[in-house]
Amino acid sequence: xxxxxxxxxxxxxxxxxxxxxxxxxxxxxxxxxxxxxxxxxxxxxxxxxxxxxxxxxxxxxxxxxxxxxxxxxxxxxxxxxxxxxxxxxxxxxxxxxxxxxxxxxxxxxxxxxxxxxxxxxxxxxxxxxxxxxxxxxxxxxxxxxxxxxxxxxxxxxxxxxxxxxxxxxxxxxxxxxxxxxxxxxxxxxxxxxxxxxxxxxxxxxxxxxxxxxxxxxxxxxxxxxxxxxxxxxxxxxxxxxxxxxxxxxxxxxxxxxxxxxxxxxxxxx
Ligand SMILES: C[S@@+](CC[C@H](N)C(=O)[O-])C[C@H]1O[C@@H](n2cnc3c(N)ncnc32)[C@H](O)[C@@H]1O
Numbered sequence: 161x162x163x164x165x166x167x168x169x170x171x172x173x174x175x176x177x178x179x180x181x182x183x184x185x186x187x188x189x190x191x192x193x194x195x196x197x198x199x200x201x202x203x204x205x206x207x208x209x210x211x212x213x214x215x216x217x218x219x220x221x222x223x224x225x226x227x228x229x230x231x232x233x234x235x236x237x238x239x240x241x242x243x244x245x246x247x248x249x250x251x252x253x254x255x256x257x258x259x260x261x262x263x264x265x266x267x268x269x270x271x272x273x274x275x276x277x278x279x280x281x282x283x284x285x286x287x288x289x290x291x292x293x294x295x296x297x298x299x300x301x302x303x304x305x306x307x308x309x310x311x312x313x314x315x316x317x318x319x320x321x322x323x324x325x326x327x328x329x330x331x332x333x334x335x336x337x338x339x340x341x342x343x344x345x346x347x348x349x350x351x352x353x354x355x356x357x358x359x360x361x362x363x364x365x366x367x368x369x370x371x372x373x374x375x376x377x378x379x380x381x382x383x384x385x386x387x388x389x390x391x392x393x394x395x396x397x398x399x400x401x402x403x404x405x406x407x408x409x410x411x412x413x414x415x416x417x418x419x420x421x422x423x424x425x426x427x428x429x
Contacts, residue, residue, distance in 0.1 A: 165259050165269045168252035173209045175251070178261035180319055181220045182343070187254055188216065188223035198253075203233040204246035263298050263324035271361070271389025272297075274415050277304035280358075280387045283410065283424050289355035294344050294374060295362030299325045299337070301387055305358060306337045313354075315342030344370050349377040352429075356383045367401040380429040387422050390414035395421060 176184070206213050206227075213231070217224050251258055259266045266272065280286075280301060286308040293302040296314035298321060306312045314337055316322050325339045342348055344362055357374045363386060364370075374384055386402065391414060398409040398421045407423040414420050 162252055163255060163269075166252075166255050166265065168248045168255060168258070171251050171258055173205055173212050173247055173251070175258050175261050176212050177215055178320055179219075179257055180317065182317055183257045183260070184216050184220040184223055187257065188220070188226040197249075199230060200233055201246040201249050203230045204238050204243045205250045206230060207235065207238060207243055208247075260297075260318045261320050263321050266321075267298050270416060271391040272300050274390040275300060276390070277307070279390075279412065279420075279422060280304050280385075281308070283387055283422055284356055284383050284385050286356060290353070291356045291358060292347075292349070292354045292377065294342065294347065294357060294359040296325065296339075297321055297360075299328065300389065301358045301360050302337055303328070303334070305356075306334060309356075310336065312337045314339045315347065317341060317343050345373055347373055347377050351376055352379045353377045354382060355379055356385060358385045358387060360387050360389060364399075364401075367405065371405055375427050378427040380427065382427050384425045384427060385423070388420055390416065390418060390420055392416040392418045395419045399423070 179187070213227055217227060259269060281304075286305050288310045289308075291302075291305045291309045291312045293299070293305065293312060293314045296302045296316045297318075299314055302312045302314035302325070314325055316325070316339065322339050322341065325337070328334070329337055329339070340348070344359070345366065354377055357378050359374070362370075363374075371384070378384060384407075386407070394417065396419070398411070399407075402423050403409060405425070407425045410422045410424075412420055412422075
């Protein structure tokens with residue numbers, strides 16, 4: 161499924177040079193939603209960019225097996241427009257990573273652009289709390305939380321996004337947000353560290369393990385909060401995986417007509 165967050169025809173394979181190792185690993189070894197043309201599209205897309213192939217192998221050696229497979233596809237005297245079409249298709253497939261590479265573009269994606277911080281503050285009392293935002297992105301939740309919380313840790317595995325948040329902190333002299341690396345399945349914190357653990361659009365690849373890990377670092381009686389952005393998708397029911405794990409849900413209509421569900425759960429230990 162494409163979100164259509166970007167028009168991929170306006171980008172080139174050069175954005176791969178901005179991708180982190182974990183993103184390259186996902187693209188070349190983990191991603192399981194490729195269609196039948198994916199390998200040949202990648203061959204056509206990379207043909208004009210041998211330095212991207214070299215970069216990916218150097219940055220993420222585990223991708224070499226897939227890239228070797230791509231290289232074995234014989235050059236069939238591809239036309240320029242055929243290669244460009246394949247390049248656009250690859251970039252549209254991986255539009256989320258393209259967006260993470262350009263945080264100023266990510267800020268303009270509708271779910272962030274249209275969002276109102278009141279939805280976070282209605283869900284949980286953050287006054288004087290120690291808060292973690294997991295997969296913070298451009299800091300939609302982290303910076304909103306910081307208007308009330310004592311301290312907010314914005315944990316984000318993408319280097320471009322970490323630097324974007326650090327630039328904002330410096331520019332706006334924000335004193336109570338700290339930006340760190342971190343991956344939802346192995347958060348680098350001791351047990352029972354945070355009053356509130358926030359996330360938005362992060363949980364879902366492995367619900368059980370992700371929630372167990374976030375609960376581990378939440379203090380007894382603290383809160384896990386999933387506060388999504390305001391997109392255009394008209395969801396018809398709350399996420400069963402979350403309600404089955406004890407999350408309460410809240411629902412509103414976004415200004416674009418999307419049906420948005422948010423969730424919270426008090427952590428009992
Ligand atoms: C769709 S964005 C949402 C950003 C932000 N939470 C928001 O709602 O505005 C998903 C974010 O999760 C990060 N991410 C991706 N995989 C992750 C993982 N395994 N653990 C933690 N964060 C991850 C991405 O780098 C990206 O910043």
